[in-house]
Amino acid sequence: MAHLQGDLAKVLIEREIKPSYHRIRIYRYLVENRTHPTVEQIYSDLQKELPTLSKATIYNTLKLFSDKGIAKTMTIEEKEARYDIVEENHGHFKCKECGDIYDFKIDIDDLGTGDLNGFKIDQKDVYFKGICRGCQ
Numbered sequence: 481m482a483h484l485q486g487d488l489a490k491v492l493i494e495r496e497i498k499p500s501y502h503r504i505r506i507y508r509y510l511v512e513n514r515t516h517p518t519v520e521q522i523y524s525d526l527q528k529e530l531p532t533l534s535k536a537t538i539y540n541t542l543k544l545f546s547d548k549g550i551a552k553t554m555t556i557e558e559k560e561a562r563y564d565i566v567e568e569n570h571g572h573f574k575c576k577e578c579g580d581i582y583d584f585k586i587d588i589d590d591l592g593t594g595d596l597n598g599f600k601i602d603q604k605d606v607y608f609k610g611i612c613r614g615c616q
Contacts, residue, residue, distance in 0.1 A: 495548040502533055506541045508552060516562040516572070516581040556581065556607050571606035577615035584608075 488507050489499035497503060509522055516538075517525075519538050528534055542563050545551035554562045556574050562581065571587040574581045588604045 489576065491550065495550055497544060497548055497550075502537055503532060503541050503544075506538060507545065507550070510545075510563060510565050514565070514583070516554060516564050518560065518562055522563075553616075554581075554605070554607075556609070569604075571608065572612065573608045573612070575612035575615055576609055577611050580612060582612065 481493060488504050488511065492499040492503060492507060494528040505526060506522065510517070513525075519535055519541075519542070522538050523533065523535050526538075542551060544554065545563075546553050550566055552564045552566050554564055554572065556562065556572060569586065570583045571588070572581050573584055586606055588606060591604065591606070593599075593601065
């Protein structure tokens with residue numbers, strides 16, 4: 481576990497993020513829980529282990545991670561922000577029955593943007609909604 485903690489701290493330092501214990505623990509949570517958690521889920525799961533952790537700390541940490549390009553805020557549904565580790569480009573599928581979000585491979589850079597010629601694109605997201613295999 482200490483080795484993983486050190487590796488995660490190294491990633492944060494490389495992104496010019498001071499690796500406080502709470503930041504490392506939140507980053508580890510995102511790495512270990514590829515479920516696109518909400519702040520509520522992160523808080524609920526970590527507050528037992530980190531009683532001094534506040535939702536404000538989680539929000540601020542996730543914003544910092546987003547600003548530094550290691551996490552991404554996803555808003556698939558209005559009023560529901562979820563968080564994802566930034567690795568390779570991928571799309572997201574949200575099941576309307578169980579609410580789970582699944583990653584799927586897609587070459588986002590190959591998506592046509594011909595009508596946006598001359599525009600500066602900062603972010604590309606692909607979201608699908610439907611019913612997952614398990615709920616059908």
